Amino acid sequence: MVRELDARCIRSKRGRPIDRGALYKLLHNRIYRGEITHKGAVYPGAHEAIISP
Secondary structure, three states, X not given: OHHHHHXXXXXXXXXXXXXXXXXXXXXXXXXXXOEEEEOOEEEEOOOOOOOOO
């Protein structure tokens, strides 16, 4: 996936290529998955996910 992003010239906000670490953080971010955490518990968010689980 990192190679695909690089081939499409998709960059981070700072203009750098997206590496494995940044991609991992993006894919595991609960907000992007449509979830929210509160006091250690995970709940469905009031917003739609922008990436699929």
